Amino acid sequence: MEHPGPNTEPYGGLDRSGGIAYGLLAANPDDEEPSLTEDDGSDAADTESVDSHPHSSPAGSPSHSSKRKRLKAKMKKVFHIQGDKPEADKTCSIPILADAPDPPPEEPGGGALDWTKHNLKDLIHHPVDKIKSTIQDEVGQQIATNMVATEIAHGEQVKLVQAQDGVLHAETAKERALAIEKRDDLVRLRQDMFVRWTMDRHVKQVRRLPDNTTTHRGRKDFLTKNEGGTQSMDWTTYANYLVQYYSEQYGTRYIGYCGSPPPASEETFVPVMERLIVASAPFQKLIMTARRICRWDNPNETLIYLSAYLILWACNYLLRGAFLVGLALVIHRRLRPPSIEDLRRDIAATEDMAVTALTLTDYIAKRGDANWVNPLVEELGPWILLQIGDVANGLEVLRNFYEWRSPRRTTISLGILTTGSMIAIFTPTWLLVKCATLIIAILLFGLYPVASKYPDYRLLASPIKWVFWNIPTHAEWAIDNLQKQAAKHNKASENDAKIKSDDLSSRHSKDTGDDSQARQPNPSHKPVADVRVYHFMDGKHPGELSLSSDIIRCKTLVRHAEAWEMPYKSIKCVEKRTRSKKAGGADLRFVNLNDEEFLVKDLEKRDELFTQIIGLSDIQWQVVW
Numbered sequence: 001m002e003h004p005g006p007n008t009e010p011y012g013g014l015d016r017s018g019g020i021a022y023g024l025l026a027a028n029p030d031d032e033e034p035s036l037t038e039d040d041g042s043d044a045a046d047t048e049s050v051d052s053h054p055h056s057s058p059a060g061s062p063s064h065s066s067k068r069k070r071l072k073a074k075m076k077k078v079f080h081i082q083g084d085k086p087e088a089d090k091t092c093s094i095p096i097l098a099d100a101p102d103p104p105p106e107e108p109g110g111g112a113l114d115w116t117k118h119n120l121k122d123l124i125h126h127p128v129d130k131i132k133s134t135i136q137d138e139v140g141q142q143i144a145t146n147m148v149a150t151e152i153a154h155g156e157q158v159k160l161v162q163a164q165d166g167v168l169h170a171e172t173a174k175e176r177a178l179a180i181e182k183r184d185d186l187v188r189l190r191q192d193m194f195v196r197w198t199m200d201r202h203v204k205q206v207r208r209l210p211d212n213t214t215t216h217r218g219r220k221d222f223l224t225k226n227e228g229g230t231q232s233m234d235w236t237t238y239a240n241y242l243v244q245y246y247s248e249q250y251g252t253r254y255i256g257y258c259g260s261p262p263p264a265s266e267e268t269f270v271p272v273m274e275r276l277i278v279a280s281a282p283f284q285k286l287i288m289t290a291r292r293i294c295r296w297d298n299p300n301e302t303l304i305y306l307s308a309y310l311i312l313w314a315c316n317y318l319l320r321g322a323f324l325v326g327l328a329l330v331i332h333r334r335l336r337p338p339s340i341e342d343l344r345r346d347i348a349a350t351e352d353m354a355v356t357a358l359t360l361t362d363y364i365a366k367r368g369d370a371n372w373v374n375p376l377v378e379e380l381g382p383w384i385l386l387q388i389g390d391v392a393n394g395l396e397v398l399r400n401f402y403e404w405r406s407p408r409r410t411t412i413s414l415g416i417l418t419t420g421s422m423i424a425i426f427t428p429t430w431l432l433v434k435c436a437t438l439i440i441a442i443l444l445f446g447l448y449p450v451a452s453k454y455p456d457y458r459l460l461a462s463p464i465k466w467v468f469w470n471i472p473t474h475a476e477w478a479i480d481n482l483q484k485q486a487a488k489h490n491k492a493s494e495n496d497a498k499i500k501s502d503d504l505s506s507r508h509s510k511d512t513g514d515d516s517q518a519r520q521p522n523p524s525h526k527p528v529a530d531v532r533v534y535h536f537m538d539g540k541h542p543g544e545l546s547l548s549s550d551i552i553r554c555k556t557l558v559r560h561a562e563a564w565e566m567p568y569k570s571i572k573c574v575e576k577r578t579r580s581k582k583a584g585g586a587d588l589r590f591v592n593l594n595d596e597e598f599l600v601k602d603l604e605k606r607d608e609l610f611t612q613i614i615g616l617s618d619i620q621w622q623v624v625w
Contacts, residue, residue: 156193157347160186164340202271212248217241277360285358292356294444295452306445316430318437386455389625394464396473405477409470416467475623479614486615490549534609537602545600547612552590554600564598566590568617576610 163183170176222238223231247255262268296302312318349355350365357363364372404410424432443463451458459465472480532547543556543563553565573591577599586606590598603609614621 156186156190157343160190161340161344161347164344202275209252212252214241214245214248216245281359281361284360288356288358291452294448296445296449302445306441309441309445313434313437313441316434385625390458393473397468397471400473400477401468401471406471409468413468413471473623479621479623482611482615483618487618490616493549532612535604536600538600543600545603545609547609547616549616552613554598566592566598568613568619571613571617571619574610574613576606 160183163179163186166179167176167183170179219233219238222234222241224234225231292298293302293305309318312321350357350362353366357366363376366372367375400406401410401413427435447461447463450461534545534547536543536545538556541556541558543554546553546555550569551565551567552571554563556563570592571590572593572595573589575589575591577587577589579585579587585602588600588603588606588610590600592598
């Protein structure tokens with residue numbers, strides 16, 4: 001007997017459309033219904049071994065039958081195999097199109113999330129910890145599972161590949177026929193899972209499509225008579241009628257679609273996010289692939305794509321080529337649907353921890369349903385915060401540009417934008433499009449790798465930053481404003497001190513009668529700088545932190561011992577630190593040019609002191625995370 005080739009696929013692949021070919025939606029009641037909970041055959045083997053045993057009792061024996069049932073149930077429980085169908089289901093004359101899955105076990109402390117405990121203030125101050133605690137602390141496993149539920153579980157994918165291996169390694173025709181039947185049942189189960197996942201998770205309510213209520217009317221029905229007795233056409237009413245008639249005739253399905261959304265809650269929000277995650281999986285893979293190519297992770301691969309891009313660009317076929325590639329991918333999907341061998345490669349990539357996950361579902365499969373949140377937040381958290389911070393800085397720059405916070409720099413940016421606008425106006429459209437596509441190539445293959453691999457230089461690789469160069473953010477403008485105010489204050493203090501010094505000198509000259517001393521500056525009378533004192537508590541020892549116009553001094557009140565002093569010019573970094581609410585305290589960390597750290601704990605008016613230091617220091621500061 002001649003066997004089919006090893007790459008033979010049942011009914012053209014693993015697409016959803018294969019479910020109709022299997023009779024999923026039009027099952028024959030006379031045919032034996034395939035099992036929707038197909039396992040690896042262990043149950044059948046166990047039953048056959050028990051029945052074929054020479055000392056086994058007849059099938060009707062209650063004792064041995066109950067023992068077999070208990071043994072079978074115990075084995076299913078150990079290996080997490082879904083139980084058999086009830087007898088009522090087996091004898092029912094109407095075929096079950098999609099078995100309902102077993103209800104998930106109740107999690108300890110289950111129920112809806114108490115969102116009142118997760119307020120906005122905690123999310124702003126501790127975003128990473130708050131996201132973790134929100135997802136994990138209260139019914140975290142349930143929320144995580146619902147958010148990332150996939151159409152086909154990873155275990156079912158593995159079973160299908162194992163069944164295909166059974167077909168390839170069958171030694172006899174009988175074994176091969178049984179293996180093919182098992183594989184076809186698993187493929188049928190796979191198609192059923194597509195329907196089950198959608199119906200159980202996302203279809204909550206249906207309604208019958210309304211019948212067309214607008215009857216067909218001719219143009220003569222819209223003729224009206226005026227006062228003179230002549231007929232005229234009411235074109236406005238006729239146009240409204242045509243729009244309503246043809247909308248109901250051909251677009252009834254899309255009228256009132258999702259017109260009454262339910263109230264926003266966990267039960268309604270999570271399924272929508274779940275649909276978004278699963279439906280966007282191909283786009284997630286496309287984005288991750290484009291990211292790998294543009295980052296030059298594989299230089300040979302990137303050179304191939306860059307060469308193809310430049311060739312299409314030079315021949316003016318870039319946009320048309322991209323459109324044709326999209327059409328070719330759709331046609332290729334039809335002619336060659338995904339096979340089990342493709343599924344095997346996907347499973348190998350999913351289970352290989354060294355391979356980067358291209359979709360969120362693959363990432364969860366790698367980490368596990370219970371352990372995916374922490375690694376995802378820790379890996380993406382800093383990157384997301386960086387992107388959000390850059391977006392906020394960019395919006396602040398645009399606002400300060402519009403409000404002329406820095407007139408000179410705003411004028412320069414306006415000149416650049418005006419020049420670019422004039423060039424765009426007088427440039428032919430074909431040349432403008434060609435230049436725009438070339439700029440896109442430079443951004444993707446030139447500037448993006450720099451910004452992605454070297455985050456410290458990302459702003460230097462930003463064309464937007466080039467246009468709005470040196471226009472300050474809110475923080476930069478606030479620092480500049482503080483330093484200007486401090487400079488004015490210091491200058492006024494110096495003038496007051498100089499006037500007082502001149503008055504003392506003139507009085508001294510009048511008392512002594514020597515005018516020569518009044519004309520000469522007195523070096524002993526220097527301008528007295530303001531001194532501001534702030535108190536802190538280092539453990540059980542109180543202390544004082546004093547500021548002058550050029551230096552910071554820290555001393556403890558125990559024997560008035562001076563701990564350290566630091567001129568403003570030697571400061572490298574100043575950082576606010578706030579300990580947890582339980583520990584309490586607002587700290588301030590100083591780092592000098594020698595990378596020596598000084599930490600002042602439990603500082604009163606910490607924010608005010610920080611502002612004073614920034615203003616009095618007269619140093620160009622950079623705001624960092």
